[in-house]
Amino acid sequence: MLDTSSLPILDIGYISFYDILPFILIGFAAQLIDGALGMAFGVISQTLLMSIGVPPAAASASVHLVEVFTTGASGASHIIQRNVDWGLFKRLVPFGVLGGVIGAYLLSNIDASVARPFVMAYLAIIGCLLLYRAIRMSKSRFEDPKTTRPLALVGGFLDAAGGGGWGPVVTSNLLIQGGEPRRVVGTVNTAEFLLALSVSIAFITSLGVAAFTLATVGLIVGGVIAAPLGAVLVKRIPPRLLLGAVALVLLTTSLYSIVQALV
Numbered sequence: 001m002l003d004t005s006s007l008p009i010l011d012i013g014y015i016s017f018y019d020i021l022p023f024i025l026i027g028f029a030a031q032l033i034d035g036a037l038g039m040a041f042g043v044i045s046q047t048l049l050m051s052i053g054v055p056p057a058a059a060s061a062s063v064h065l066v067e068v069f070t071t072g073a074s075g076a077s078h079i080i081q082r083n084v085d086w087g088l089f090k091r092l093v094p095f096g097v098l099g100g101v102i103g104a105y106l107l108s109n110i111d112a113s114v115a116r117p118f119v120m121a122y123l124a125i126i127g128c129l130l131l132y133r134a135i136r137m138s139k140s141r142f143e144d145p146k147t148t149r150p151l152a153l154v155g156g157f158l159d160a161a162g163g164g165g166w167g168p169v170v171t172s173n174l175l176i177q178g179g180e181p182r183r184v185v186g187t188v189n190t191a192e193f194l195l196a197l198s199v200s201i202a203f204i205t206s207l208g209v210a211a212f213t214l215a216t217v218g219l220i221v222g223g224v225i226a227a228p229l230g231a232v233l234v235k236r237i238p239p240r241l242l243l244g245a246v247a248l249v250l251l252t253t254s255l256y257s258i259v260q261a262l263v
Contacts, residue, residue, distance in 0.1 A: 023218025027066070031223035035074045035230015036237065037246045038185035039167030041067065042159065043253045045219055061203035062216045064104075064160070067196035070223030075190035077231030083186025088179075091148040092191045096166065097198045099156030104202035106160075117258055124254040126172045130247035133176075134240055142239075143178035152191075160199045166192055172250055181242040185234045 026044065034041035045063045078084055151173050158165030167188060174184045234242065 020215075020218035020221075023215050024222035027070070027219035027222025028226040029222075030219075031070050031074065031226040032230050032233075033249060034070075034167060035077070035189060035227055036185070036233040037167075037242070037249050038171035038188045038234075039246070040249055040253055041070065041223065042165070042167065043257070061104075061200070063219075064196045064199040064203060066216045066219040066223060067192065068200055069220045070227055071189060071193040071196050073224045073227035074230060075193045077228040078186035078190050078234075081186070081231045081235045083182055083231060083235060084190050085180075085183040085187045088145065088148065088174075088183070088187045089191055092152040092170065092187070093194050095149045095152035096156035096170070096191060096195045099153040099158075100160045100166075100195045100199040101156075101202045103157040103160030104199045106157075117262070120254040120257040123168050123172065123250055124258070126176060127247045127250035127254060130172060130175055130243060130250065134244035134247055141178075142180040145174045145177035145179045145184075147177060148174070156195055156199075159195065160202070166195060168250055168253065171246065175243060175246060181239045181246070182234055182237075185242070185246075186231070189230075 030041045030044040033039075033044075042063050045066065046059050075084075151170055155166045155170040155173075158169055171184055171188045174188070175181060237245070
């Protein structure tokens with residue numbers, strides 16, 4: 001068992017396993033949702049870290065370090081379950097990584113989170129459209145998304161600069177374009193591994209290893225445990241139900257972020 005009794009966290013003293021346990025549970029729940037619906041891990045984790053006083057850049061750096069492990073496990077699980085569209089994957093990764101690296105360097109020098117409420121408002125509208133589409137869906141007819149590279153660039157940038165933007169932005173927009181929910185979620189999750197790795201390297205270059213808090217230990221443990229379960233769930237959930245669930249999660253997280261920004 002990991003001995004955490006001598007590990008400092010967030011400059012508030014010393015912690016035990018029971019101090020990390022809440023982060024393990026949060027990491028598990030967040031990754032289960034993310035693995036099944038293609039979003040929410042970054043939003044939930046980063047919101048948590050910032051709520052206990054972690055600066056935006058350090059919180060984003062910590063979450064992306066966690067996501068190197070969780071998305072690696074999740075991506076491998078989605079590949080095993082055959083949830084990945086490799087053509088779409090190849091279109092998303094290069095531009096997603098480029099946007100993520102730019103966003104990481106920007107957040108390391110200025111506070112780019114001021115745009116977050118506007119992004120969340122946009123995603124709330126997308127959530128409404130997805131919910132309407134889920135209600136009206138009658139047949140499982142899907143199309144290959146056409147607008148992918150600019151979408152990946154924006155999603156990668158917002159993910160690093162604003163925290164948790166890759167899944168909500170990319171997954172939701174690919175679904176709006178008619179992508180098959182199971183393959184969209186699997187592909188976006190798998191591509192996120194390379195994005196998280198690139199952004200983590202960029203943050204380490206800009207902020208140093210000290211930017212990462214030890215709360216990430218609990219998030220990593222919980223997230224890695226939950227990753228295989230999400231890949232199995234997304235394969236078994238009917239497309240209409242999956243689309244509706246994505247819409248509800250997107251609406252909930254977006255509206256919560258908007259309220260937090262206005263309070």
